Amino acid sequence: MASRDGYSWTKADGLRPGVPCIGAIQPPSNIASSSSSPSTEFDVIVVGAGYAGLTAARDASVAGLKVLLLEARDRIGGRSWSSNIDGYPYEMGGTWVYWGQATVWREIARYGMQDELESSYDFSRGINKFLLASTGGTQSFTHEEEDALMQSGLAKLFNVDGKDGRDALPMPHSAHLSPSDRRFDGMSVADRLAEMGGQLTPTERLCLEGFVLLCSGATLATTSFYEMLHWWALSGYTYEGCVNHLVRFKFRAGQSSFAVRFLGEALASGNLSYAFSEPVAAVRDGGAQGSVTVTTRSGRTFAAKRVISALPLNVLDTVAFEPPLQEGKAAAARTGHVNQTVKVHAEIRERELRSFTGVSYPHNGLIYGFGDGETPAGNTHVVAFGGQHKHFHPEDDIDRTIAEFHGFTPMNVERLVSAIRNYKLCRRGGRLIADRRGQVFHNWSRDEFAKGAWFFPAPGLLASHFEDLRARQGNIFFASSDWASGWRSFIDGAIEEGTRAAASVRADLIGRSKI
Secondary structure (H helix, E strand, C coil): CEEEEEEEEECCCEEEEEEECCCECCCCECCCHHHCCCCCEEEEEEECCEHHHHHHHHHHHHCCCCEEEECCCCECECCCCEEEECCEEEECCCCCECCCCHHHHHHHHHCCCHHHEEECCCCCCCCCCEEEEECCEEEEECHHHHHHHHHHHHHHHHCCCCCCCCCCCCCCCCCCCCHHHHHHHCCEHHHHHHHHCCCCCHHHHHHHHHHHHHHHCCCHHHCEHHHHHHHHHHCCCCHHHHHHHHHCEEECCCCHHHHHHHHHHHHHCCCEEEECCCCEEEEEECCCCCCEEEEECCCCEEEEEEEEECCCHHHHHHCEEECCCCHHHHHHHHHCCCCCCEEEEEEECCHHHHHCEEEECCCCCEEEEEEEEECCCCCEEEEEEECHHHCCCHHHCHHHHHHHHHCCCCCCEEEEEECCCEEEEEEECCEEEECCCCCCCCCCCCCCCCCCCCCCCCCCHHHHHHHHHHCCECCEEECCHHHCCCCCCCHHHHHHHHHHHHHHHHHHHCCCCCC
């Protein structure tokens, strides 16, 4: 199966839309055209088939509700999906999971996938080094030294209470921001660094800033200090916890192998209808006595007693809500979040770089990279991330993208795969060029249904609008990892939100107290 979220090119067939993805859904709809009438009423319509929407649709279906799932794309997964290219799964968006994230692990256990994970890291062979490249040259450290540098710098950053942040943010899963939380959300990471003065060594500072920008995909001045503190607290207030929760374990067969389990269980209930490639244009709430009608861009109209919007923040204002979104939600949607991360994969010849990790900052467009796997050809898979400090679109300049990888250490790049394109590289006349025998295009910044990567807020967004984003509006409920109480912006947070919305709708429909 292939998704339209991409293009492939071969010499024989030329450029064609679509890249391989097991999350692409066929047939695109299981409802008859006669069902697209307000006279056919569902219990709940779920808008969006990312993990929040998938979870909400599954839970509501299994609970016996009549559910319609509408999705703008032709695939499931939203900002988390994988494409299998030449027998290897490349993660186009959200990737890593961990048993310390209770909500996602509940689902992994539910589907018996505990043994389908693998570690991104393999430090058993090769150079086994952390490379810190800066304008002053490249320093080489052991991974133990890397951990010590990161732990020391981050502990200083978050030590606002003399206890590494443990007293400052003791309850990171709270659904409300405390006065202390709001105060820290008024600060940027740049503000906090200025407040710290000269506490950091130059090496600690480079490592710390590289890590922060990896997390936020923004700049130091546009990264909320509170949200970084929130990630730190969720990770157990240690750098080791951050690595485990953020970038260590992934699905051997790719994220889409997980997402299809949600849809499959929902379909097995017999209560799920769906329509893919149906972007929603408008949602009209009829009020206390009326149903909610949802109109798609193609002109189809559906009706339900309740609606769950699983749209991410940066596209929430692209749908016309009637009555209009409450001002708190509307203001948050106008503001949006700041993460414009560039994520690029490279298949390289150097097997010894399987055990490399690196920061290349502040001169390089790709800040953070590491060996993330081995392809069937025996080559090393390296994944790298860049942000707004030197933002670029990898598909616009392949030579620059290759140079950005060389910013970590010299390497022979055989293939580039990003959320944008997949380039098979070859040499002609001694020059490395893109052979374009297989390309994958997907740019989250340019994607109209995402307009950015994972959620990360600028200072003040959460303090002003966190509760607004989580609140229902009439017969419409809102679920997204972007405003989860715990792992915001993570797959775990999306599942948390989908669970909350489905339980709230079910309680509402049977007359129990609201959740």
